[in-house]
Amino acid sequence: MSTPTELWKKWVGRVVDEKFPLRRWLGGSDHSAVFLTERNGGGSRKAAIKLIPAQNLDGDAQLALWANIAKLSHPHLIRLFECGRCQIEGTRLLYVVMECADENLAEILPVRPLSPAEASEMLPPTAEALGFLQRAGFVHGRVAPSNITAVENQLKLSSDGLRKNGEVAGARAPSLYDAPEVATSGPSPAADVWSLGMTLVAVLTQNEPKKSGNAAAVAVPNTIPQPLREIARRCLQADPESRCTVHDIVRRLRALTAEASERVIEEQRPRRRPNAWILGVVVLVALVLGALIAVKVLVGRPEGSATQAQPVAPTNDVPASRSPAPFSKATGVGRGSVRQQILPEVSRSALNTITGQLKVAVQVSVDASGNVSQAKFATHGPSQYFANKAMAAAQRWKFTPPQVNGQATPSEWVLRFQFSRAGTQVVPTEVKP
Numbered sequence: 001m002s003t004p005t006e007l008w009k010k011w012v013g014r015v016v017d018e019k020f021p022l023r024r025w026l027g028g029s030d031h032s033a034v035f036l037t038e039r040n041g042g043g044s045r046k047a048a049i050k051l052i053p054a055q056n057l058d059g060d061a062q063l064a065l066w067a068n069i070a071k072l073s074h075p076h077l078i079r080l081f082e083c084g085r086c087q088i089e090g091t092r093l094l095y096v097v098m099e100c101a102d103e104n105l106a107e108i109l110p111v112r113p114l115s116p117a118e119a120s121e122m123l124p125p126t127a128e129a130l131g132f133l134q135r136a137g138f139v140h141g142r143v144a145p146s147n148i149t150a151v152e153n154q155l156k157l158s159s160d161g162l163r164k165n166g167e168v169a170g171a172r173a174p175s176l177y178d179a180p181e182v183a184t185s186g187p188s189p190a191a192d193v194w195s196l197g198m199t200l201v202a203v204l205t206q207n208e209p210k211k212s213g214n215a216a217a218v219a220v221p222n223t224i225p226q227p228l229r230e231i232a233r234r235c236l237q238a239d240p241e242s243r244c245t246v247h248d249i250v251r252r253l254r255a256l257t258a259e260a261s262e263r264v265i266e267e268q269r270p271r272r273r274p275n276a277w278i279l280g281v282v283v284l285v286a287l288v289l290g291a292l293i294a295v296k297v298l299v300g301r302p303e304g305s306a307t308q309a310q311p312v313a314p315t316n317d318v319p320a321s322r323s324p325a326p327f328s329k330a331t332g333v334g335r336g337s338v339r340q341q342i343l344p345e346v347s348r349s350a351l352n353t354i355t356g357q358l359k360v361a362v363q364v365s366v367d368a369s370g371n372v373s374q375a376k377f378a379t380h381g382p383s384q385y386f387a388n389k390a391m392a393a394a395q396r397w398k399f400t401p402p403q404v405n406g407q408a409t410p411s412e413w414v415l416r417f418q419f420s421r422a423g424t425q426v427v428p429t430e431v432k433p
Contacts, residue, residue, distance in 0.1 A: 025036025150349030
């Protein structure tokens with residue numbers, strides 16, 4: 001039995017099991033829904049709660065499975081906290097409360113692909129988490145961009161859909177990331193490797209897999225650089241026995257990291273220093289040449305030039321027309337200045353998705369008291385997420401208003417936000433008056 005998505009969304013504000021308020025709809029389908037909630041009634045301990053219909057489901061078995069998953073502990077695995085039964089508007093449900101992810105890879109894909117460096121950073125923790133699950137007797141069964149998440153600064157795999165290794169799951173919606181054999185034999189460690197390969201191709205090409213008559217035929221694009229192309233190719237072997245393992249992936253990436261470190265060490269190793277007597281000769285020759293040049297310059301200098309004062313170039317790099325002086329008598333206009341700068345509230349995990357720089361420019365109108373009265377995008381940039389963060393920050397800036405004939409006056413500014421992995425920078429420019 002399924003519950004229409006629109007009905008799920010109407011449940012915002014309800015309380016599950018008299019202790020978990022449904023604060024905000026986070027996502028879901030006709031078969032499940034995820035809401036933002038709180039643990040222990042405190043607003044500071046946010047969590048996510050997943051609801052699934054209990055009809056036509058072995059509820060005891062599912063709750064026992066979630067209870068066993070909650071005992072697992074790995075830095076790259078979403079933690080489960082609590083599970084149980086509830087009922088909303090006559091619908092019997094099972095619920096599980098878990099860590100709340102800040103975002104997932106599926107949210108990045110519509111904006112841009114991952115760079116090879118970012119994909120290389122994503123692979124080791126994902127493969128390590130899958131290896132941990134296999135050793136614990138579990139398989140993931142749902143490796144896909146939507147289930148590779150970020151919790152604060154940590155990459156984590158979802159865990160609410162895990163299955164025991166060898167267990168054929170009940171009715172489950174097929175995924176385009178499923179291995180060819182999943183439909184008949186169910187999830188397995190080899191099937192997780194296939195799904196990881198499909199995910200790797202998707203995040204590097206920004207193209208999610210499409211339905212095909214021959215699910216086993218997957219071509220790895222030559223545009224994917226090595227060693228990622230070879231890893232994807234080995235993951236996507238039609239024969240499960242021919243696929244690499246997650247341990248193979250981790251070993252390969254560790255070996256490459258070690259080789260890169262050795263190269264860096266070699267490049268930074270001090271070169272052999274020349275003999276001391278050679279250095280002495282070089283220094284002596286330099287001193288003699290310097291003395292000869294100095295004598296020639298002094299002899300050839302016009303009379304009086306030795307004491308003639310020369311103008312000193314200004315050290316301030318602000319152009320004269322944009323002088324930071326509070327008031328200019330020549331024009332009667334005193335420039336404004338920034339009184340309070342607000343940086344966008346962007347998580348470290350979001351910054352880690354950036355390759356190069358993302359730029360957003362916001363034009364703000366400032367009233368005579370120095371407050372922002374209106375804001376609009378001058379340059380939106382490719383990401384709605386970063387654009388929204390820049391806009392929210394820009395609206396909170398405070399300014400010292402410019403002076404016209406001694407009176408405070410409205411002004412306009414352009415705030416140029418630059419987001420990168422290193423952090424966020426803002427360059428403010430006054431454009432009026």
